[in-house]
Amino acid sequence: MKITLLGTGDAPGTPVIGCTCPTCMDAHSGGRSMRTRFSILVESEKGKVLVDTGPDLRTQLLGNGIRHVDGVIWTHTHYDHFAGFAEFHRVQYNVDIFGIKETLDYILDYLHFMHPQRHEVQMYSPFLLIGLEFTLFEVVHPPAKRPVGVMIKEGTKKVVITGDTQRNICSRSLELISSPDLLIADAIVPPTVEVKKHMNSEEALDLAKSIGAKRVVFTHLSHYFAPHEIASKEFPLGFDGMKIDV
Structure with a gap:
């Protein structure tokens, strides 16, 4: 399994x-x-899946040489996580x-012209895609109504993407996502900046420790961090185009 962080920015992006x-x-x-805005590419030997499709998706697909995907998973209904799906128009139909x-109802009311193949998924119910x-x-x-994170497993390997979230994740979710090989965590600001709807970097590190993550990478990052080369000495910041083999 290979993970590419296509976009690691928050809603306005940086700059x-x-x-x-x-x-x-x-x-x-x-x-x-x-x-650029949030999107993650998950690859296996059998295909490619996007977790969220932020508004900068066209640039991300072109920059990473992505011509076709085998599926899209949406975590919630905020614009910065789905609006780029329209960039598939006249490129790939019936995605x-x-x-x-609730998430599909909201998004597809806006993007109905794409005629995607809709697959409703129950929370906590595993489903197979690209092996x-x-x-x-x-x-x-x-x-957001019923936002979700995404857990991905391949054999004994386990990757967790929190999606946008506060620290107070329920016990059922915490039990499910325990001991991941990689945690990709929403960490929108350093702890010196107040935030309500997301985790700050301190809370994201606490989550990683509490679930026993072997590695943590931060995403959904704002301009309130110092420039990347400085802030990355203190925090495990992801960056656009970052590739991780799991």
Whole structure:
């Protein structure tokens, strides 16, 4: 299994329009602080799956040489996690899409013209895709309705993507996602910045420790972190295009 972090930014991305902070200026100059919106590519020997399709998906697909995907999984109904799906228009029709009913109802009301192949998934019920086992689990991200994270298994290997979430994930989810080889965690800001709907970096590290993650990588990152080369000395920050073999 191979994971590529296509986009590691939060909703506005970095650089933020009109911002001249050091992190945004590093992004303007082409540094790793440049972050497009959230999307993750999961690959096996049998195919490719996207976890979320942020608004910058066209750039991400072109930049990573991706011509076809075998499925899309949506974690929740926020614009920065699904709007890029429209970039498949006239490229790939009838894409297989997976998610819980409430999420699919909302998104497909907006993207109905794509005529995707809809697959409703029950939370905590595993399903197979590209030879991998996927399971959606409950997280907490108000005001999104029933947001989920994604667990992926291949043999004894286990990857957990929290999706957007607060730290107070329920015990059933915590038990399910325990002892992952890789945790890709929402960590939108450093602990010096107040946040309500997401985890900060301190909370993400605490989650990683509490579930016994062998490795943790942060994503959904804002410009409130220092420029990447500085902040990555303190935090396990992901970056756009980062590839991880599991």
